[in-house]
Amino acid sequence: MSHIATASAQAFKQELPYYEPVGNECALFEQAYRQRLPLLLKGPTGCGKTRFVSHMAAKLGRPLFTVSCHDDLTAADLTGRYLLQGGETRWVDGPLTRAVREGGICYLDEVVEARKDVTVVLHPLTDDRRLLPLERTGELLEAPDDFMLVVSYNPGYQHILKSLKPSTRQRFVAMSFDFPPPRVECEIVARESGLAFERCAALVNLAASLRAMKGQDLEEGVSTRLLVYCATLINAGMPILDAACATLVEPLSDDQDVQQGLMEAIKATFG
Amino acid sequence: MSHIATASAQAFKQELPYYEPVGNECALFEQAYRQRLPLLLKGPTGCGKTRFVSHMAAKLGRPLFTVSCHDDLTAADLTGRYLLQGGETRWVDGPLTRAVREGGICYLDEVVEARKDVTVVLHPLTDDRRLLPLERTGELLEAPDDFMLVVSYNPGYQHILKSLKPSTRQRFVAMSFDFPPPRVECEIVARESGLAFERCAALVNLAASLRAMKGQDLEEGVSTRLLVYCATLINAGMPILDAACATLVEPLSDDQDVQQGLMEAIKATFG
Amino acid sequence: MSHIATASAQAFKQELPYYEPVGNECALFEQAYRQRLPLLLKGPTGCGKTRFVSHMAAKLGRPLFTVSCHDDLTAADLTGRYLLQGGETRWVDGPLTRAVREGGICYLDEVVEARKDVTVVLHPLTDDRRLLPLERTGELLEAPDDFMLVVSYNPGYQHILKSLKPSTRQRFVAMSFDFPPPRVECEIVARESGLAFERCAALVNLAASLRAMKGQDLEEGVSTRLLVYCATLINAGMPILDAACATLVEPLSDDQDVQQGLMEAIKATFG
């Protein structure tokens, strides 16, 4: 079946994913990699953290292992498990173990969502020992120089039960992300959607006014991803207001008053 | 046994299910499908979301895999499991995996009910990678162009513990559904129940006044489905008030005062 | 062993269980069956819902599969499981699957007690598709015309965590049950206990006054079942007050004041 690929193949085959730097983030990522320090990315939904990590992985020529963390993710989901096959148990490495064995970048997206036993694997990997103990197999892996651990979370909607303990946080070099500045965001949207740059510029301007509404009625501002969706539908011939409603209004809120406020801002731009 | 069919056979064998469009929903669904964007449907109980998805799946010629989500639904319920059979473990694809492999539409009804680990499969499938990692088998499936993910929920009775995180919501093109306008609803009820159009019109008028009671005493307004039930029983010869009581009153509330209010509205129309 | 019978044998062998209709309930049940609509019964403890379903199943000549729902009942308890036997796993149908395969009536008593994943099997069975997907076996069963789903609950002691979601409720034709009118209840008690009709009449009169105490001090009024118990013990020669204490007082309350109130009402009738 042609659409099957292995996880590491995925990482190598990709050409350098497009990423437009905003500040010193590329230098900091590269230095952290060179000094074998783990990295923590903070920032809102859809501002480009995942894309940035893909870009850096390709630039550094390392395979990338991405894991979207969630309430039920355990250490075993990261390190691996014995599976029963043909009457025989066989150990299957998880994505973190593969990254350590093969020397790649393991990216744990929204790490605060994961269950607490992931600390058992993060702590020895993030001090000077850089070790990954696999109790089940009895192995103790030393991370090679080209292994790097990257984690991220969104400080905007953490709550008490979901936060990194200081004893875990203080093991990472950290940086904050935000939405890209307008010119950069225009280039991203134009490139991803195929819509003309000037038309994208109008969308990016609109995004700024929609993002200003955050905190009052909106949990999160509109993401770059949604701008790309909107531009894609417009480029496919959908009327602008229809496309904007389906991508910049409905995904952000269920509240009719908020939706109306968003729609008015859109009509003020495109109406 | 003649009443056994496989899941994908189901999808193909059905002729185009009847669906009466109300706005631009068919165009938006089709564009989302063509642009490979995931879709989020919002709307009240029984307003026709499931029917709409069936209709579009048949129109686009794609098999449909529907999953009613619930409190205990996990990622493994969607992706698949190893089952022990004859002393041998065999991998059995879940409905989402089948939709990805076969190029079909996977519809997760009331997705907010599902457990949080479904995000681990939704996130990589809903960004530009369109990947479904199967950690258990070691496969990484790339979704073909004719795969589409559709999810739905009812904004009317979400609560704090049951909502989509912004980081998930902002991955979807979205649209709102409501009950169809009277003429369309009449046609639906007449067609499904076999009752004459004019008698259905009276039922639809009644529905409007019953729906107006929502929020005060009723959690949800009467659904199109219940109107079809009512018309079906009337068409089978049941007295109108008996049929209305069993389909438009008893299923909506256990409260005697509310039931009496509903019954009076019914008698005012049919008494 | 002579007292072992299979579940379906049970359903067929029984002669028509005695049931005394009160209103249009038999007609409504039969029409719902004929129109292939699922049915929801609401009513207090011990008012005869289970007996009514047994009666209708026998009358319609269909096997009956009854399940008492509880806090830990899951979808798999209804649909079936793989069991390991002799080193080989074998699929064993649950009661719902058997009802679908064999064309019978499946009755889920106190359905609100069940766990939430039962909705995954109820939803596709209760819309126009009438499907039962068995993910574990890969089967998708179409319910035959002679399959019917009946569920019940007691609106008297639902609480917030235990109620049917509107999206589930609105899939059912529904009716309310209450205790039978005095003459009918007398006939039931006389027939079941063997006690003379006139002596049963006194018990039924007493029941009316005991039921009037509900809500003040009693969670539930005395059931028809307990009247039958009482009449049975009296018919076996037990003194009336002893029998009434053991069946109409002690099972209803642990509170001494309430017990005394009940006992006084009994003595006023029989003392």
Added chain:
Amino acid sequence: MSHIATASAQAFKQELPYYEPVGNECALFEQAYRQRLPLLLKGPTGCGKTRFVSHMAAKLGRPLFTVSCHDDLTAADLTGRYLLQGGETRWVDGPLTRAVREGGICYLDEVVEARKDVTVVLHPLTDDRRLLPLERTGELLEAPDDFMLVVSYNPGYQHILKSLKPSTRQRFVAMSFDFPPPRVECEIVARESGLAFERCAALVNLAASLRAMKGQDLEEGVSTRLLVYCATLINAGMPILDAACATLVEPLSDDQDVQQGLMEAIKATFG
């Protein structure tokens, strides 16, 4: 090993356990057994419910299967399980199933402590069908005439989460137990401990004054069992105050003031 016996052997070998009737409890138990009605016993800790059931089981010549219920007791603990032995799964009947198959008395002590799925086995066994469905084996057992179900609980310390639902309670004939009257209790204590009747009488008098303190500072009054313990230690030569402290004070309370109050009452009798 000589001290191993099978569960049913236990029931048969025992001679009639000593039990001193107080009211009509023996007649009521016997009638419930003869009429095939399930029985509910209510009463405080250590007042003789378990002994009473043993006595009646022996008198009726039926094996007795006693289960102490607790927070984690499930239906499977009562009905049975498949156990893997020698690579082969073998079904092992639980105590309730054995009682149904062999025609015995199953006694569920403190039934309110059990998990809620026990209702799934209690309900069909306690209506006129008297059935025990074993879903795992596919059997449906009809209880023979000499099967009886007895359950008990202590109304003194039920709480909201631990109570029988009315739909379960109203399936039982019920009776209340209390501590035996003084003369009877003396006989019991003398017989069990070997201590002379007159010395037991003093202990029973003391018990009455200790029980009067219940509710103020004591959760439960002193049980007949503890009186037997006390008499046993006195009969073995222990000083009365030491024996009373170890059996009538320390087991009842950890509070020093309460202990002192109890001790003073004891010294007033024996000091």
Added chain:
Amino acid sequence: MSHIATASAQAFKQELPYYEPVGNECALFEQAYRQRLPLLLKGPTGCGKTRFVSHMAAKLGRPLFTVSCHDDLTAADLTGRYLLQGGETRWVDGPLTRAVREGGICYLDEVVEARKDVTVVLHPLTDDRRLLPLERTGELLEAPDDFMLVVSYNPGYQHILKSLKPSTRQRFVAMSFDFPPPRVECEIVARESGLAFERCAALVNLAASLRAMKGQDLEEGVSTRLLVYCATLINAGMPILDAACATLVEPLSDDQDVQQGLMEAIKATFG
């Protein structure tokens, strides 16, 4: 490997562990053993309960099986389990079962911490039947005369969810423990640590003043065990204040003010 021993070997090989009686505790323990009554010990942390039980077990010549109870300890942890070994399941007795089979003393330390299903094994073992039913193996063990059950808990820090139900408590002969009187505690500390008696006397005096601070700022007073630790370090040559800080201050509290208060009391004695 020379430091491996079996559990029962442990019990027999030990010479009589040193224990200094304070009151009638040895006589009461022995009488409970002779009369086949279960025993409940109450008392603060580290006051010598475990040592007392070891002493009595050795004196009575019975093997001792000690279990430290905790939140997740279940009945199966006490009775035993089937373990899969070499493709074959084999039953492995738990410590309670071993004590019953071999005729020994089973000591459940801090029994209130255990899960509630332990009552299922405690109840039949603690009434006149003295039975241990092993449902999994189908055995019903009768405890031999030389079996004894001892349980303990600390009344000082019980809370609502963690207490013995009266129906369980009232099955035990009970006694309270406290720290030993000064002369006895001196002898214990001197014997265990090797430090001269007079230097131990100073420590025991100090302990009295530290224990007086309990309840105000300290959850628990200093235990005899910690006095032994302190004397051991002093005897090994550590400066007194260093030893006292590490054993009598740091283990008791994290609060700086409390620590300072303790340290001042220490300096007042030794400074």
Added chain:
Amino acid sequence: MSHIATASAQAFKQELPYYEPVGNECALFEQAYRQRLPLLLKGPTGCGKTRFVSHMAAKLGRPLFTVSCHDDLTAADLTGRYLLQGGETRWVDGPLTRAVREGGICYLDEVVEARKDVTVVLHPLTDDRRLLPLERTGELLEAPDDFMLVVSYNPGYQHILKSLKPSTRQRFVAMSFDFPPPRVECEIVARESGLAFERCAALVNLAASLRAMKGQDLEEGVSTRLLVYCATLINAGMPILDAACATLVEPLSDDQDVQQGLMEAIKATFG
């Protein structure tokens, strides 16, 4: 694969890890080891507890087994498990069991995070018996003289559900840790990062002022580890303010005001 090493090999191969003593901690650790007493370390995140234990293990020539405790860590994670391999179950020792068998130091970092059943293994190991019972294998291991148990926790962010019970705490000799005094911390940072001593001195001065902000807005003060990270990046050529922002600001707080306060303190030193 060259970067695989076994757990015990790890412990032996390492040369003496650098550790700069502050007070009597080395003497106390060594005496506790010699006297076979378990040790409890208390102190804030990143102050060097783990490094200290590594240092002492190497100095005493004992293998070190470190376990980062977490919410889901159970006794079995420490003692071992049966694993199914090749159709055969094989016992695999956990890190605690290995330490006992091989005579090493087992270090449970943040022990209060572990589940409560770890007390079942800690208690018998921390009294004079020094035993490790392995119920699953039936072994009872006596700890050899060169086994030592060390545990730690951070008193700064314990909460009610996460604390050591007094009955556990009072089994340990204990000591408090804090950040090292400036000169020592400078040496550590210089040695670990390669940055010149004088430049490190400025960082350590800065740390003192940042730590003074703790309690007001910061959960934890900056750790020595983060100072090392900062010095490492500066030494690699990164601008000082960029390095400080990524290591001394972003890892400590997500709050913009707090970040600004930290940044101002940094600029005051280096700006």
